[in-house]
Structures are given as C-alpha cells and as structure tokens.
Amino acid sequence: MEAAILNIILEVQPKSMGVEDLGCSSGQNSLTAVSQIMHKVVTASQKIGLPIPELRVSLNDLPGNDFNEIFKSLLELYKNVKNDYGFEGRYIWGLPGSFYGNLFPAHSLHSVHSSSSLHWLSQTKSTALH
Incomplete structure (x- = not known):
C-alpha cells in the first residue's frame, strides 16, 4: 500500500x-x-516534498451497517490527524450499498481498500466484474 500511495502522489x-x-x-x-x-x-507527500492532497474518503458497507457508530468515531480521528500532522484536509462519509454495482463515478478514486469484502466476490456473476 505504501508503494502504491507513493506512486500515486x-x-x-x-x-x-x-x-x-x-x-x-x-x-x-x-x-x-x-x-x-x-x-x-x-x-509520502512530505517525503517527496509535494503538498498533501485533500482526502475524500468513502466508507462503504451494506445499508444494514450502523454508520452512526462510525460517525461518532470521526471526531477523534479528525483530532488525531490534526494533532499528528497539522492536517485538516479530509472529508469522510458513509456510502451504503453493494460493491457489486457502481458506487462511484469514473476516475473518482485513487485508492481502494478492503479487509474482508473480497471473499464475497465469488458470489457475483462474472459480468458484474467487467
């Protein structure tokens, strides 16, 4: 992940x-x-001497997820990021929905992370991946 982010920056x-x-x-x-x-x-930005980009972070899960608990934790994250890096350019929101369909407009993402949802890809039809 570190090499990929450095390359993007x-x-x-x-x-x-x-x-x-x-x-x-x-x-x-x-x-x-x-x-x-x-x-x-x-x-990565500091390492190569470029401005830190503002971050648009989408948190996606199925609509049944309790996004309220996530949102309650955001203030602490914002505080830690500001204290640790002096950085305030972050925008975080929840996006309920299945990742089997389109969630984002074309060319809107630079990095996608998933810890546990990739094992569900076996449940999709091959046409959804194309």
Missing part, C-alpha cells in the same frame, strides 16, 4: 485524492485502515 500529484474502504465494518475498527492510509498519504 508522485505520478498523479492529485490535489484531491479519492480513497475508498469497501466493507468498512462498524465502530472504531472501521477507521483503522483509513487512519493508516491517511498516515501513508501524509508521509
């Missing part, structure tokens, strides 16, 4: 970077990956 030099967590879960565990990705983006 170096090659694309986005002013705004789209990040997705598919199958984000609920509660504090859901923000662990997002926090790590934010750290890697800030570190």
